[in-house]
Amino acid sequence: MVLDAPDAGELAAFHQRLLGWPYGANEPGWVTLRPPAGGAGLSFQSNDGYVRPVWPATAGSQQMMAHLDIAVEDLAGASAHALAAGAALAGHQPQEDVLVHLDPAGHPFCLFVRA
Numbered sequence: 001m002v003l004d005a006p007d008a009g010e011l012a013a014f015h016q017r018l019l020g021w022p023y024g025a026n027e028p029g030w031v032t033l034r035p036p037a038g039g040a041g042l043s044f045q046s047n048d049g050y051v052r053p054v055w056p057a058t059a060g061s062q063q064m065m066a067h068l069d070i071a072v073e074d075l076a077g078a079s080a081h082a083l084a085a086g087a088a089l090a091g092h093q094p095q096e097d098v099l100v101h102l103d104p105a106g107h108p109f110c111l112f113v114r115a
Helices: 008-019 075-085
Strands: 002-005 023-027 030-033 042-046 068-072 098-102 108-113
Touching: 002 008, 008 023, 008 030, 008 042, 008 075, 068 075, 075 098, 075 108
Parallel strands: 002 042, 068 108
Antiparallel strands: 023 030, 030 042, 098 108
């Protein structure tokens, strides 16, 4: 998964605080994070033409192209951690058992407790 942003390093730093994953590549304009146990990681790419998505989707506005779903043990605690890391709580919350947040570049991500 690659997320575009105005500054790949800034967005990667947020996600590193959020997830606690170590850095892989860390080059100007391109940064990767790798999960400690292995598996697919996240990459971040600087894009000078980046346009922040609108959540919820609005006709005529930049649509989100992807979002992350993050399973957590404690929804309220995970939300507080996300906010402390630099996320914003989305104004629109479509489900009671999922909390939608926005990363600093505006990408929505959902926190949920796995059933």
